[in-house]
Amino acid sequence: MSKRNADYDFKWCPGCGDFGVKRAIEGALVERCATRNEPIEQTVIVAGIGCSGNLVHLQEGPQPFGIHGIHGRTLPIAYGVKSARPDLNVLVVSGDGDFLSIGAEHIGPQAKRNLDVTAVVMDNGVYGLTKGQASPTTEFEVVTPTTPYGKLDDRMQPLETYLAAGVGFIATAMSSQVKELQHLVLQAMDYPGFSIVHVQSPCTTYNDTYSLLKGDEKKGIEPLAFPIPESHDSSDFTQAMALALGHRIPVGLLYRREGDSVPSHERLSRAKVRANVKQASVEQLLAGMTI
Amino acid sequence: MGEGLGLAWMAEIPLVVANVQRGGPATGLPTKTEQSDLIVSLNPGHGDMRLPVIAPGSIEEAFAAGAEAVNWAERYQGPVILLTEASIAERSQDVPRPDTSKIHAERRAVSDGSHGNLRYAGASGSPFPVPGGPGAYVANGSEHDEQGDTTHLPDVHVRMTERRFNKLHALETGTYEAEHTNASVVLMPWGGSKGPAREAYLRMAAQGADLGWYYTMYLNPLPPGLLDELRSKDLVIVPELNYLGQFSGYLREMGVNARSIRQYTGLPFKVNALMASIQEEMQTVSGKLARV
Numbered sequence: 001m002s003k004r005n006a007d008y009d010f011k012w013c014p015g016c017g018d019f020g021v022k023r024a025i026e027g028a029l030v031e032r033c034a035t036r037n038e039p040i041e042q043t044v045i046v047a048g049i050g051c052s053g054n055l056v057h058l059q060e061g062p063q064p065f066g067i068h069g070i071h072g073r074t075l076p077i078a079y080g081v082k083s084a085r086p087d088l089n090v091l092v093v094s095g096d097g098d099f100l101s102i103g104a105e106h107i108g109p110q111a112k113r114n115l116d117v118t119a120v121v122m123d124n125g126v127y128g129l130t131k132g133q134a135s136p137t138t139e140f141e142v143v144t145p146t147t148p149y150g151k152l153d154d155r156m157q158p159l160e161t162y163l164a165a166g167v168g169f170i171a172t173a174m175s176s177q178v179k180e181l182q183h184l185v186l187q188a189m190d191y192p193g194f195s196i197v198h199v200q201s202p203c204t205t206y207n208d209t210y211s212l213l214k215g216d217e218k219k220g221i222e223p224l225a226f227p228i229p230e231s232h233d234s235s236d237f238t239q240a241m242a243l244a245l246g247h248r249i250p251v252g253l254l255y256r257r258e259g260d261s262v263p264s265h266e267r268l269s270r271a272k273v274r275a276n277v278k279q280a281s282v283e284q285l286l287a288g289m290t291i
Numbered sequence: 292m293g294e295g296l297g298l299a300w301m302a303e304i305p306l307v308v309a310n311v312q313r314g315g316p317a318t319g320l321p322t323k324t325e326q327s328d329l330i331v332s333l334n335p336g337h338g339d340m341r342l343p344v345i346a347p348g349s350i351e352e353a354f355a356a357g358a359e360a361v362n363w364a365e366r367y368q369g370p371v372i373l374l375t376e377a378s379i380a381e382r383s384q385d386v387p388r389p390d391t392s393k394i395h396a397e398r399r400a401v402s403d404g405s406h407g408n409l410r411y412a413g414a415s416g417s418p419f420p421v422p423g424g425p426g427a428y429v430a431n432g433s434e435h436d437e438q439g440d441t442t443h444l445p446d447v448h449v450r451m452t453e454r455r456f457n458k459l460h461a462l463e464t465g466t467y468e469a470e471h472t473n474a475s476v477v478l479m480p481w482g483g484s485k486g487p488a489r490e491a492y493l494r495m496a497a498q499g500a501d502l503g504w505y506y507t508m509y510l511n512p513l514p515p516g517l518l519d520e521l522r523s524k525d526l527v528i529v530p531e532l533n534y535l536g537q538f539s540g541y542l543r544e545m546g547v548n549a550r551s552i553r554q555y556t557g558l559p560f561k562v563n564a565l566m567a568s569i570q571e572e573m574q575t576v577s578g579k580l581a582r583v
Contacts, residue, residue, distance in 0.1 A: 008436075009443065067431075282391050286389065
């Protein structure tokens with residue numbers, strides 16, 4: 001059930017991190033629409049498969065357009081939307097299971113094209129919707145229903161992947177810090193190119209990492225997440241990579257590439273100018289073939 | 292590929308896919324021709340669907356077929372397969388200049404917002420809300436209710452499945468060729484086999500053979516009236532370039548007594564050999580009738 005649709009029968013579990021992400025995205029969109037005087041219908045949310053993708057149905061307040069597609073293909077769909085309609089604001093909502101398994105194959109090409117969309121990736125280290133199987137960000141040798149004798153693959157390092165692929169804007173956040181997340185999503189949407197906001201969004205049912213992320217002084221658990229220090233130069237690739245490869249999880253703006261960022265649709269229109277492409281009528285095309 | 296086309300069928304997204312058939316499966320015979328993708332064109336993915344298919348049989352037909360495929364996609368708001376084959380797509384040929392005055396571009400009905408966000412309301416289609424305009428909804432590849440929200444309710448799945456199939460009725464506007472329709476045995480090629488089949492038919496007709504001719508490039512949905520005519524025949528002979536006899540199987544499924552002349556060499560039919568095969572098929576029918 002959602003506020004908009006009483007018949008909608010999908011639910012997130014109590015305490016799910018995705019609630020915080022939903023609130024942050026709602027807030028960021030409201031803020032964006034107000035500052036730019038832009039109708040909410042100018043935004044399209046491309047949703048992946050899994051608990052994260054259901055965010056598109058749970059948005060409260062004024063509704064953007066949405067597309068809930070197929071597993072792993074948020075970026076190709078977003079590429080289609082943005083190429084056909086560069087005027088639209090395109091937001092991808094996805095999870096580690098969707099974005100980093102099948103979906104991982106699309107990160108490289110879209111980063112090199114500099115697709116002008118913002119991907120918000122909700123990482124809970126597990127396939128939650130299908131009941132707790134191992135995902136690319138599940139730890140090595142963890143036992144899950146699909147890895148009964150321990151996971152054989154190493155844990156994927158998403159930040160390292162994004163940096164290596166050439167993503168121009170990379171931020172990380174915690175779902176519990178809604179204000180900070182909202183601010184980062186807004187910044188990412190303003191970035192003229194491919195941007196990713198990677199969010200630690202724990203699954204309270206299958207992989208509850210809240211206390212690991214925040215730490216627990218009484219139990220002597222050091223927090224896994226830490227704020228990126230102010231001394232960090234986010235335009236420095238090497239510094240960003242050093243943070244990405246550490247064992248702890250940095251939170252904040254990790255990397256923003258310096259210099260002009262030419263988005264994919266702009267590259268396409270420049271190529272059209274170079275090719276001197278003119279829209280020809282069918283009659284003109286046929287005339288060119290007449291003998 | 293199949294999952295994406297399933298998404299377009301489910302979310303009701305207009306698009307045209309041109310499938311140029313060559314020898315398969317896998318990389319198969321990449322430079323040779325075949326007509327072996329009919330089944331996968333009709334049902335490219337998992338689940339209940341049957342996509343519209345237009346298969347031109349000549350260069351001239353290909354011009355009209357391309358335009359009509361776009362019109363179909365716009366009209367029913369879903370994916371359409373334009374099914375051609377290497378022997379057509381890679382052929383250079385002089386043709387009379389197409390009469391463009393006969394081509395009319397159709398555009399989908401666009402939502403003016405009067406239905407709110409109920410994009411999927413109606414038993415057989417509804418106006419399309421364009422992003423940036425009114426009627427924001429979720430285009431959904433999961434089963435969904437009228438506003439595109441995911442649902443698992445049995446009655447909604449029934450309603451929406453029927454809606455998707457009902458939309459195909461809007462495409463029952465195709466035309467077909469029919470000659471010597473009194474004959475009880477008829478020849479009905481499809482796609483690029485039309486050329487050699489036509490040649491064979493004309494030669495046999497000149498020799499006085501009692502053979503009818505049917506042909507259409509609109510394979511799904513078939514043009515209105517065509518099925519009734521075909522069902523009344525003793526035998527519909529389908530020359531086609533595949534092992535399974537895909538088009539005759541499709542016609543048999545709909546109650547037509549169809550049989551294929553199959554060839555799977557990677558090459559088009561040769562007229563003389565095709566005439567001999569048609570003769571053989573005609574004799575089996577007359578032999579059976581004589582035995583009765």
